[in-house]
Amino acid sequence: MAFKIGLLGLGTVGTGTAQILLDPQGRHPLLQEIEVYRVGVRSLDKPRLVEMSESLLTTDLESIVTDPHVDIVVEVMGGLEPARSLILKAIANGKHVVTANKAVISRYGDEIFTAANQAGVYVMLEAAVGGGIPVIQPLKQALSVNRIHSVTGIVNGTTNYILSRMQTEGGEFSEILADAQQLGYAEADPTADVDGLDAADKMAILASLAFGGRIKLPEIYCEGISKVSAADIAYAEKLGFTIKLLAIAKQDLPAPEKGTSLQVRVHPTLVPKTHPLASISGVYNAILVEGEPIGQVMFYGRGAGSGPTASAVVSDILNIAAILKSGGDAAKLHPLLSCSHQDYCAIAPMEELVTRFYARFLTRDRPGVIGKLGTSFGNHQVSLESVVQTGIHGELAEIVVVTHDVREGNFRQALDEIRTLDTIDSIPSILRVL
Structure with a gap:
């Protein structure tokens, strides 16, 4: 039994994916049962970095996701559209999907995974984050x-x-x-x-x-x-x-x-x-x-590149092929491979974040400026870990502070007060500290 792949895209990642699938020797033996069946490209005339029969290529991408012979659709074309629509059409036609498209998943994942769960198919996305890093x-x-x-x-x-x-x-x-x-x-x-x-x-x-x-x-x-x-x-x-x-x-x-x-x-x-x-x-x-x-x-x-990302794509193809080969019931998705959660996480507003901050101030070089900074921070329960006056730039002094853990809302209120001080010229940099 050969598992037929419909590959959407033959750019950097698509080429790397095809190279692995067309050269399975020395890799997992199940790869020898996976066939590159159709390949969707934008142009038939473009030179290719991978040798394959011209008869595999088509510019009609929709014909791939609706082809009854295709078992797994691999989307490596990138962009939001037509990638999203093709993924959804593949799911509607009972195809399993492997994608490297983090933008589509992060924006339309709810729609895609709801459709996949209803259709009893897998959507796998190892390559969408971290290239070849298995995470x-x-x-x-x-x-x-x-x-x-x-x-x-x-x-x-x-x-x-x-x-x-x-x-x-x-x-x-x-x-x-x-x-x-x-x-x-x-x-x-x-x-x-x-x-x-x-x-x-x-x-x-x-x-x-x-x-x-x-x-x-x-x-x-x-x-x-x-x-x-x-x-x-x-x-x-x-x-x-x-x-x-x-x-x-x-x-x-x-x-x-x-x-x-x-x-x-x-x-x-x-x-x-x-x-x-x-x-x-x-x-x-x-x-x-x-x-x-x-x-x-x-x-x-490596978080990107043809080889690392293609490695992650093919690992997903292999997972799906293994389930199909073992007679996995499409109506009962493997609970450790499918994505079944429906509820949304509650995201805390940034003003509630508690962290340390680094801030760099340009101040007029006058007596008591550090004291005024300290008073303004203290007014808003901001405790300072270090204060360093680092040098003079023309008539301006540069002061760098690092805080202890503080609620972001309090820190921002302190900065608003500091900006009103006549000794403060500007606050060129504010960064969080891990």
């Missing part, structure tokens, strides 16, 4: 016996590459970004990466799996790295931190009157150099899961 299946299976407390990740290679170079070279964001674009590490339009939107898509998926509920993407707080300066990188270094764009999902301890809610957020963060994520540099990704009783587990590897 989706562990969250569904091996780690599901734990009470997950938090998932913290560096899940965007472009921003990690930029911040890593800013740290090693002392350059500013804009110049490093331009160089990264020239080298192909950043897109021509880098908005999704540098504004944190790509990381938010991925954290929506991870949080949903870790905490057993659907996540509304607009409720994820999202802040990018464009305001991180070389000065902030240097001060973080002196204070024993490195700056990373982190995606964080954390379960608040339940208050008796409020119940449990999640913090789900993406923002640049000062990470202590002793923390496991501090050493993750360049284009690499890492996801740290903390739970009880397991403690800490970290998943690390």
